[in-house]
Amino acid sequence: MPSLAPPGVALKLTGITKRFGRLTANDSISFALHEGEVLALLGENGAGKTTLMNILFGHYTADEGKVEVYGEDLPPGAPGAALKAGVGMVHQHFTLAENMTVLENVLLGTVPLWRPTLDRTAGRARLERLSREFGLAVHLDAKIKALSVGERQRVEILKALYRDARILILDEPTAVLTPQEAQALFETLKTAVGKGLSVIFISHKLHEVMAISKRVVVLRHGKLVGEVATTDTNERQLAEMMVGAEVALPKAPAAAPGEAYLELRDVSLPPEGRRVGLSGVTLELRSRQITGIAGVSGNGQAMLADLVGGLAVPASGEIRLYGKPVTAWSPRAALDAGVGRIPEDRHAVGSIADLSLTENAVLESYKTAPQSRSGLMDWAEARRRAEAIIARYDVRCPGPETRIRLLSGGNMQKLILGRVMEAGPRIILANQPVRGLDIGALTYVQERLIEARGEGAAILLISEDLDEILALSDVVHVMSEGRLSPGFARGTKTQGELGALMAGQGFDDAA
Amino acid sequence: MRLEPVASRTMARTLGLPALALAGTVVVASLLAMLAGANPFATLGLILKGAAGSKFALLETLNRATPLIFTGLAVAVAFRAKLWNIGAEAQLYAGALVTVLIGTKLGLSGPVAIPIMGVGAVIAGALMLLVPVILKVRLGVDEVVTTLLFNFIMLLFISMLLEGPLKDPMGMGWPKSEALDRDMRLPRIVEGLRLHWGFALGLIAAVLVWILQSRTTLGFEIRAVGLNPNAARFAGIPIRAVLLKTALLSGGLAALAGYSEVAGLKGNLTLDLSPGFGYTGIIVAMLALLHPLGVVVSAIFVAGVFVGTDSMSRAAEVPTYIADMALATALLFMVLAILLTNFRIVRG
Numbered sequence: 001m002p003s004l005a006p007p008g009v010a011l012k013l014t015g016i017t018k019r020f021g022r023l024t025a026n027d028s029i030s031f032a033l034h035e036g037e038v039l040a041l042l043g044e045n046g047a048g049k050t051t052l053m054n055i056l057f058g059h060y061t062a063d064e065g066k067v068e069v070y071g072e073d074l075p076p077g078a079p080g081a082a083l084k085a086g087v088g089m090v091h092q093h094f095t096l097a098e099n100m101t102v103l104e105n106v107l108l109g110t111v112p113l114w115r116p117t118l119d120r121t122a123g124r125a126r127l128e129r130l131s132r133e134f135g136l137a138v139h140l141d142a143k144i145k146a147l148s149v150g151e152r153q154r155v156e157i158l159k160a161l162y163r164d165a166r167i168l169i170l171d172e173p174t175a176v177l178t179p180q181e182a183q184a185l186f187e188t189l190k191t192a193v194g195k196g197l198s199v200i201f202i203s204h205k206l207h208e209v210m211a212i213s214k215r216v217v218v219l220r221h222g223k224l225v226g227e228v229a230t231t232d233t234n235e236r237q238l239a240e241m242m243v244g245a246e247v248a249l250p251k252a253p254a255a256a257p258g259e260a261y262l263e264l265r266d267v268s269l270p271p272e273g274r275r276v277g278l279s280g281v282t283l284e285l286r287s288r289q290i291t292g293i294a295g296v297s298g299n300g301q302a303m304l305a306d307l308v309g310g311l312a313v314p315a316s317g318e319i320r321l322y323g324k325p326v327t328a329w330s331p332r333a334a335l336d337a338g339v340g341r342i343p344e345d346r347h348a349v350g351s352i353a354d355l356s357l358t359e360n361a362v363l364e365s366y367k368t369a370p371q372s373r374s375g376l377m378d379w380a381e382a383r384r385r386a387e388a389i390i391a392r393y394d395v396r397c398p399g400p401e402t403r404i405r406l407l408s409g410g411n412m413q414k415l416i417l418g419r420v421m422e423a424g425p426r427i428i429l430a431n432q433p434v435r436g437l438d439i440g441a442l443t444y445v446q447e448r449l450i451e452a453r454g455e456g457a458a459i460l461l462i463s464e465d466l467d468e469i470l471a472l473s474d475v476v477h478v479m480s481e482g483r484l485s486p487g488f489a490r491g492t493k494t495q496g497e498l499g500a501l502m503a504g505q506g507f508d509d510a511a
Numbered sequence: 512m513r514l515e516p517v518a519s520r521t522m523a524r525t526l527g528l529p530a531l532a533l534a535g536t537v538v539v540a541s542l543l544a545m546l547a548g549a550n551p552f553a554t555l556g557l558i559l560k561g562a563a564g565s566k567f568a569l570l571e572t573l574n575r576a577t578p579l580i581f582t583g584l585a586v587a588v589a590f591r592a593k594l595w596n597i598g599a600e601a602q603l604y605a606g607a608l609v610t611v612l613i614g615t616k617l618g619l620s621g622p623v624a625i626p627i628m629g630v631g632a633v634i635a636g637a638l639m640l641l642v643p644v645i646l647k648v649r650l651g652v653d654e655v656v657t658t659l660l661f662n663f664i665m666l667l668f669i670s671m672l673l674e675g676p677l678k679d680p681m682g683m684g685w686p687k688s689e690a691l692d693r694d695m696r697l698p699r700i701v702e703g704l705r706l707h708w709g710f711a712l713g714l715i716a717a718v719l720v721w722i723l724q725s726r727t728t729l730g731f732e733i734r735a736v737g738l739n740p741n742a743a744r745f746a747g748i749p750i751r752a753v754l755l756k757t758a759l760l761s762g763g764l765a766a767l768a769g770y771s772e773v774a775g776l777k778g779n780l781t782l783d784l785s786p787g788f789g790y791t792g793i794i795v796a797m798l799a800l801l802h803p804l805g806v807v808v809s810a811i812f813v814a815g816v817f818v819g820t821d822s823m824s825r826a827a828e829v830p831t832y833i834a835d836m837a838l839a840t841a842l843l844f845m846v847l848a849i850l851l852t853n854f855r856i857v858r859g
Contacts, residue, residue, distance in 0.1 A: 078857075311745065332747035343745060352739040363735065363746040372728050379726075 008035045009071070010167050010198040011056075011087070016065035018051055020406070021398045025051040027222045028065070033167065038189060038199040040213035040230070042206075044242055044410065044438035048222040049202050053169060057082045057089060069167070088160025092172040092436075094152050098145040102138055103127060106159050123162075130161050134191050150181035157188065168192065169200045172436065174208055186212050204242070204438040206235040218242055239439055257474065258287030260323070261427050261458040262308065262339070267317030269303050271482075276300045278307070280317070281484040283477065285427060285458040290449065291487065292473025293462045295502050300482035301462050302344065305431040308460055309341045310334030335364055340425025342416055344432045344462075346409065350416045353405035357397060360404045361386035361419055389418030394444065410441030417445055421452065428452055428459045434468065446472060466495065466502075480504040514854040524852045532844035540820060540837035547829035554823050558837075561822025562815035568822065570706045574776065576807075576814035578603070578785065580713035581768035582792025583799065583806040584720050589640075589761035590801055591724065593737040594647075594754055596640060598658030599765035600789025601665035605639040606632035606766025608669060610773045611677070611780040614691040624695045629770055636766020637759040639665075644758035648751045662789065670782055679779070688780040697775035709771030713807070716764060720803040723760075733757055765789065794842050798849070816841050 011033040018026040026048045033039050043049050054060045056067055061077035068074065069085040096105050107123045127140060136154045144152060153173060160168055170189075174182040189199055189212060203209055209216055210230060218226040218241040226241040262285040271277035278300050285291055293301060306312035307319070310331040319326040321337050334341070343349040351360045362371045362382045370381045386400040393414045397407055404412060413433070420428065430449055434442040449472065453459055463469050469476060475487040478501040485501055493501075500506060540558065541551035563569050582599040589596035609631040614624055643657035673686040681689075697708040724730040732753045735743040744750050768788055773780060795813055799805030820834035 309745070310747070330747070331745055332749070335747050341745070348739070349742050349745045352735055352742045354738050355735065359731070359735075363742070363748075366728055366731055375728050377726055377728055377731055 009033070010035045010069070011200075012068040013052070013056070014066050014068070016052065016055055016062050016067070018048075018055060018060060018062050023398050024222050026055070026062070029219070029222075029224045030065075031217050031224065031227060033198050033200060035198050036193055036196050037214040038193055038201055038212050040209040040216045041200055041202045041219065042204060042209055042216055042238060042242055043219035044204065044440045047219040047242075047438075049219055050171070050408070051222075052219075053089065053171065053202070056087065056169075083163060086164055086166040087169065088157075088163060088165025088167065089169045090153065090156040090160060090171065090173060094156055096144045096152060096155060099143060101141050101143055102147075102155050102158075103140045105144060105155060106162050110163060127158060127162060130158060133195070134158075134161065135188055148181075150177055150184065153177070153181075153185065154188075161192075166196070167198045167200070169202070171202045172204075173201070174203065174205060182208070206238050206439075209238065210235055242439060257289040258456065258458075260284045260286050261321070262460075263320040264307065264314075265318045265320065267307065267314040267319065269307065269312060269315050272303070275302050276482045278303050278484075279482045281482075283460075283484060284487070285460055287426075287456050287458050288453055289474045290453050290459045290461055290472050292469035292476045293460065293479055293484075294466055294469045294476055294498055295464070295479035297464045299479045300484075301431070301479055303482070304479070304484075305344065305429060305462055308334070308339065308427075308429045309343070309431075310339065335423070338424070338426035339429060340420035340423055340427070340457075341429045342413075342420055342431060342433045344435075346412050346416055351404050351412055354403055356386075356401045357390065357395070357404055357407075357415060358383045358386040358400045360415060361389050361400075364419060365423060385422065389415060389422060393418035393421075393448075410437045413437060413441060413445060417448060421448060425452070426457055428457050429462075430459060431462045432464070433461070435464075466498065470495070478502055480507060483507055514850075514856060528848035528852050529845065532841070532848040535844045536816075536837060536841040539840045540823075540833065543833050543836055544823070544827060544829055547827075547833060549827035549829050554827055557823035557826050558816075558819035560819075561826070562819030567705070568818065570704055572811065572815045572818045573706055573710050574814075575818050576810040577707075577710045577713050577775070578768035578772050578788040579791055579795050579810035579814055580710075580717060580807055581771065582765050582788050583795030583810050584713075584716055584803055585761045585763075585765035585768075586792045586796035587799065587801040587803055587806050588720060588724075588733075588764060589757060590796060591737050592733045592754060592757040593740075594644065594757050594761070595655045596658050596758075596761050596765075597655055597793070598640060598643065598661045598789070599761075599768070599792045600785060600787065601658070601661040602636035602639045602762045602765035603769040603772075603785050603789050604665045604669055605635040605762075605769065607769030607773045607780050607784055608672070609635040609766075610770045611688045611691070614695050614774070615689045619695075620692065621694050624691075625697065625774065628695070628774055629767070632766045632770035633763035636762040636764070636769070638762070639766070640758045640762030641755065644754055648754055666782070669780070673780065673782060677780070686782060690779040691774060695774065696778060697771065707771070707775035709775035712767065712771060713810075716767065717803045717807045720760075720764070724803060729753070729756060765792070768792075794846075798842075798845055800849070813838070813841075 009032045014030050016026050016029045017024070029052060041049055051060065055062045058077050058079040058081055066073055069087060072085065074085060075081050097108065103120060103124055106127055124140060131138060136158055138151050138154045138158070144155065147155070157168070173185060177185065193199060201209070201213055213230050215227065215229050216233065216238060217224060218238065220242060264281055264283040267278055267281045269278040276299055281304065293304065295301060303312060307314065310329055310333055313329050319329060347353065352363065362385060365371055366377065370378060371385065372378060383400050389395065390397060390400060395411050395414045395418065397411060404415065428449065433445050433449070437445065449459055449461070461469065461472055474490050476493065476498065477487050478485040478498055480502060481504055485507065537555050541554050544554040545551040561568055562572050582603060585599045585602065586596060610628045613619065613628045613631045619627065639661065640658065643654045643661065646652040646657060647654045670686065673688060677688045679687050679689045700706050700708055700711055724733070732748050735748055736750050736753045740750055769784065772784055777784060791813060795806055795809045798809035816838045817834060820837040821831060824831045824833045
């Protein structure tokens with residue numbers, strides 16, 4: 001049925017420009033979101049997606065340009081205005097109070113502060129109706145901390161709907177979801193759009209953009225470089241628009257492994273809080289080899305990473321480095337032994353947000369010359385080191401004195417990668433090194449790892465992404481409930497067989 | 512109404528708001544003076560005159576600033592590492608106690624005792640803070656509580672000593688210790704002027720702390736640990752050791768306040784040696800945004816308000832409590848000014 005009238009415009013951005021010092025984060029960006037469509041906003045890390053959304057929500061004030069919602073101008077720099085106009089946002093990092101229930105979280109902030117009691121009954125009825133209508137099943141009286149990531153995201157969406165959002169913005173919504181959860185999210189979005197909602201879907205996962213969106217807007221270096229109907233394009237074309245050149249995932253050629261640099265022999269660790277422990281893990285990291293650890297997250301990978309990184313000491317069993325048993329083990333000892341570590345959480349563990357790039361660049365090496373001599377820092381030297389990393393590892397930033405907080409995830413990761421590589425590590429722990437990165441940064445990080453392998457490093461790659469593990473690893477182990485399978489050489493196990501192991505099936509006779 | 516961080520501090524805010532805070536303080540102090548029956552327009556002049564109007568007044572202000580520089584530095588150093596040392600008062604008294612013990616009980620005589628007393632005081636203050644910090648890093652005991660409680664323990668302990676073994680037999684029954692010999696006192700910087708070397712020591716300490724924080728690996732470690740202990744631990748920074756070193760440094764600095772008050776000014780130990788210098792040090796450090804050189808400026812400012820209003824209340828024949836109230840007002844306004852430098856108020 002051809003539409004008789006063109007759909008109304010829900011949201012319109014006109015000539016939005018935002019500069020931070022020398023960096024133009026948004027350069028005259030204009031596009032419109034139509035009623036009842038899913039518009040994908042695609043771009044690399046640092047392309048300006050987050051800045052744009054912050055402007056829309058009044059967290060930043062644009063230097064130029066204006067935002068219209070349903071034909072009405074949105075006052076700049078007023079965070080309440082977008083909410084009031086019916087724009088709801090689901091952030092990549094959820095904004096929920098862990099020790100409160102789902103219902104309380106949704107009601108939070110919708111009731112004026114001076115009201116002495118909370119009208120839960122009316123709120124509950126409305127929420128139950130919304131949850132039914134949009135197929136967002138979640139137990140209203142459950143505490144947030146008891147919910148899975150997928151469920152938490154549903155709460156965030158419900159929160160937006162509860163506040164009468166007619167425009168829903170999802171920032172990297174699938175970055176934290178399992179494939180099944182992502183599928184459920186897509187169903188929800190389809191229902192929502194069917195009911196007249198308009199959705200902006202921010203992502204850099206191309207197949208998802210292809211699957212869910214009606215139109216795609218592509219940003220690169222703060223500029224709008226393309227606006228296409230999804231049916232008129234394909235993943236390859238989108239990728240090119242995003243990074244500006246043809247890209248290919250790196251394929252790691254087979255290598256002849258060298259001697260064992262790091263060995264874990266029958267290592268066990270008790271569980272710690274909600275983290276799964278390790279039971280009898282045996283692992284060998286060889287020179288010129290990438291050892292991949294596949295598995296669903298939360299099966300002991302965090303503990304294994306802590307062990308290799310120096311944060312945890314085995315309760316039983318032994319760590320051997322370069323053939324000798326390790327006696328004292330700590331992050332410092334690991335660094336001194338030539339272990340380079342790319343941590344899972346680059347924001348909270350890999351970097352210190354309020355320190356500059358320079359300071360973050362020398363965070364692991366500040367004690368050695370030339371960064372410092374007899375306890376005195378040489379900041380000029382530290383700055384040179386940071387500048388070298390920025391140049392060599394393509395870290396896009398206003399300068400080495402910028403606080404690292406202001407960098408996008410990909411650029412932050414490149415700085416951490418540079419910090420690790422510049423130390424000339426013989427063993428590299430890469431824990432989820434490309435999670436949340438766009439294709440450009442992802443390829444870059446993976447290529448550097450392959451390069452390091454070529455130079456003789458022993459690499460431990462931990463990832464939830466089985467494709468990534470299979471593309472890069474020479475040997476694959478599977479982790480399940482704190483146990484580690486024996487290593488399988490490249491190509492000896494099918495994806496299905498590994499999947500069964502990841503589910504914990506046939507673990508005892510896998511050898 | 513909500514507070515929102517401002518993207519960048521403007522010059523107008525950074526300079527204008529503290530000026531407004533000062534003006535507000537003057538208005539409130541004048542109103543208080545008026546309530547007490549004095550001419551409010553005369554009081555401002557009297558405050559300024561009392562704080563800096565004469566050589567004597569200025570030196571009095573600098574003398575009063577001296578212990579505040581030390582306690583302010585002690586707090587600034589600790590707070591950088593997010594080590595909440597509320598116990599500068601106890602460390603100050605520990606320093607003062609050891610100064611008096613070394614000066615009067617060891618049979619030392621002459622200027623040779625001056626550095627020995629100083630070193631002893633620093634060690635005492637350092638150990639005083641080491642205990643709560645060991646409890647913190649080993650057992651997770653909250654240092655806010657322990658350091659605060661140590662203030663009362665220390666004061667009661669000193670009280671016991673001054674009523675017992677340390678009581679000056681010639682003291683006509685007052686709870687005070689014997690006085691240091693004249694030649695054990697910190698000399699005056701310029702002969703004839705009532706300003707002792709404690710002030711110069713304070714300036715030197717401020718510069719040294721500044722160098723430590725900005726130029727040394729320990730200073731870098733302290734900042735990293737304060738900003739993000741998880742990332743610091745991951746990067747191989749020994750957190751416990753850094754916190755213990757910070758504690759030694761902070762406690763030692765606070766103890767120098769007690770040392771300089773006893774050896775530079777009072778000569779003996781009494782229970783009113785410090786009218787809350789340890790607590791005021793927190794305000795001094797906060798006003799200085801934890802910057803060691805800023806501590807010197809804010810210590811002199813706070814001391815000036817103390818001395819100026821004190822002198823005003825005497826000249827205008829109003830109660831001396833007005834000095835305390837004026838200072839409290841100044842601090843509240845200043846804290847508000849600092850808040851509004853970094854945040855703006857948004858309706859809705």
